[in-house]
Amino acid sequence: MRAHARLSAEADGRGGTRLSRLRAESPLLLRQTGATGGTVTVHLVGGAAGPLGGDDLRLDVAVGPGAALCLRTVAASIALPGRRGERSQYTVSVTVAAGGVLHWLPEPTVAAAACHHAALATVDLEQGASLVWRDELICGRHGEQPGDLTVSTRVRYAGRALLHQTLEIGPGADGWSGPGVLGGARATGSLLRVAPHEPPVAPRLLGPTAVWMPLAGPAALITATADTSQRLRDYLDAALPALADT
Amino acid sequence: MDTTALLLADGRFPSGGHAHSAGLEAAVAAGQVNGLPELETFLRGRLATAGRVAAAFAAATRRVAADEPEPAATVTLLDEELDARTASPALRRASRRQGRALLRAGRATWPAPLLNRVPAHPDGYHHPVALGLTAAAAGLSPADAALIGAYGVLTGPASAAVRLLGLDPYGTQALLARLAGACDAVARAAVADAALPPADLPAHTAPLADIHAENHATWEVRLFAS
Numbered sequence: 001m002r003a004h005a006r007l008s009a010e011a012d013g014r015g016g017t018r019l020s021r022l023r024a025e026s027p028l029l030l031r032q033t034g035a036t037g038g039t040v041t042v043h044l045v046g047g048a049a050g051p052l053g054g055d056d057l058r059l060d061v062a063v064g065p066g067a068a069l070c071l072r073t074v075a076a077s078i079a080l081p082g083r084r085g086e087r088s089q090y091t092v093s094v095t096v097a098a099g100g101v102l103h104w105l106p107e108p109t110v111a112a113a114a115c116h117h118a119a120l121a122t123v124d125l126e127q128g129a130s131l132v133w134r135d136e137l138i139c140g141r142h143g144e145q146p147g148d149l150t151v152s153t154r155v156r157y158a159g160r161a162l163l164h165q166t167l168e169i170g171p172g173a174d175g176w177s178g179p180g181v182l183g184g185a186r187a188t189g190s191l192l193r194v195a196p197h198e199p200p201v202a203p204r205l206l207g208p209t210a211v212w213m214p215l216a217g218p219a220a221l222i223t224a225t226a227d228t229s230q231r232l233r234d235y236l237d238a239a240l241p242a243l244a245d246t
Numbered sequence: 247m248d249t250t251a252l253l254l255a256d257g258r259f260p261s262g263g264h265a266h267s268a269g270l271e272a273a274v275a276a277g278q279v280n281g282l283p284e285l286e287t288f289l290r291g292r293l294a295t296a297g298r299v300a301a302a303f304a305a306a307t308r309r310v311a312a313d314e315p316e317p318a319a320t321v322t323l324l325d326e327e328l329d330a331r332t333a334s335p336a337l338r339r340a341s342r343r344q345g346r347a348l349l350r351a352g353r354a355t356w357p358a359p360l361l362n363r364v365p366a367h368p369d370g371y372h373h374p375v376a377l378g379l380t381a382a383a384a385g386l387s388p389a390d391a392a393l394i395g396a397y398g399v400l401t402g403p404a405s406a407a408v409r410l411l412g413l414d415p416y417g418t419q420a421l422l423a424r425l426a427g428a429c430d431a432v433a434r435a436a437v438a439d440a441a442l443p444p445a446d447l448p449a450h451t452a453p454l455a456d457i458h459a460e461n462h463a464t465w466e467v468r469l470f471a472s
Contacts, residue, residue, distance in 0.1 A: 152449065154330075154445070154449070155330075160326060161326055161327050161329070161330035161445060162330055163330050163333065164327065164330045164331050164445075164449040165331065165333070165449055165451040166448070166449045166450050166451060167450075167451055167452075167453070168294070168450065173294060174290040174291065174293065174294040174428065175287050175288070175289070175290030175291025175292070175293070175294055176291060176294070177287075178284070178287025178288055178290065178291045179273045179276075179278035179279050179284055179287060179288045179291070179454065180269070180273070180287065180288040180289070180290070180291030180292045180295070180452055180454060180455070181291040181294075181295060181452040181453070181454055181455075182452075182453060182454060183273075183276070183278050183454050188453050190453075203334075203335055203336070203460055203463070205460060205461060205464065208276070208461075209454075209457055210457070211334070211456060211457050211460040211461070213333050213334050213335055213456065213460060214335055215329075215330075215333060216326075216329035216330070216332075216338065217329075217330075221333045223333060223453050223456045223457060224453070224457070225453050225454065225457065
């Protein structure tokens, strides 16, 4: 299945945000679900199980100057194998203009057995843009070993690389579950917060396998591993309680 | 690979690398590495993440430093791209300290004029960039730089493991010998990647590398600097 969805948010000139473009394509269905305090919330409603091997899904998101958008998904995405072991790919391209705010808070991606999936995100932030970006990965459904899954995220701020990370798990990634990479944890994730108007944070330990780190640019990242998705979410939420009910 | 390459790859090259365990000390303290089997998965994971990044950036820096007439801007860009690939401030510090020490030793060993085309970094360049610059000064190839980068990712924690766990040195060498093919493959891929724009170079990461490094940085007593 191929799908290309586009979403643009603009300031409405009265302190709020309106969606100037919302072009959904199954299975990437988009629904505006809220508008509070100047922020518009959109949910990505999974129209089919997946991504499924062979899928090529694209989502473009643009947040204009002064606009605020929160993007969520209604449920976890489960990356499943195709019939002939084809790759699936989900490509997300995001731009946030100066004074724009994006909260990207999807539910986790689950790497099912024998999947062959890549989730590739590029985020371009103009100087003065704000971002919260959550990534959660569950290695296999209950009692199964995951297939091959790659999560790659590249974020630029004011034209310079701010964060670029590629995580590979599964049988094709040597040593991925060992003590150098995930240490046997079934869940891993991160939460990036780009807040150019806030003072830099100090490094902080949030638990034995969770840390909050200032990046070299105007941002901080929480990175965690955990036994369960709930424990992972607790780590990622705990450092940013104000965001938990956004 | 010639004598010059062996000198730069040698753990006795005076660049201070022996003071770093690349996360192994923290992994041992967390009870995750107790013997050779866990050391092997640790090293395989390191090679597939930090090894790919270090080898590709060393090869790319060597290519730019020796082959381009004005390498300064691209070398600075490579260094910034490594910042973006190193979320942990403790790892950024460790990488820059090792880079500074390596470049100091490299300049003294191979005082080539081409190093003057690159400005000094106030905190020291990231280690893979310093390795690429040193390889350029020594007249080595991008393939040498990549191989030495990948090899260092293996041998640093392996010798730390012998000290931390009292592992059998013969067993540890046999393990490194088993990993030789994987190390060669990482170096070959890095040479192919070296001509890509800096933004497109590998960015493979390991959550525990950041987590272990930040934990380790809070210890009051430790054997290794990282």
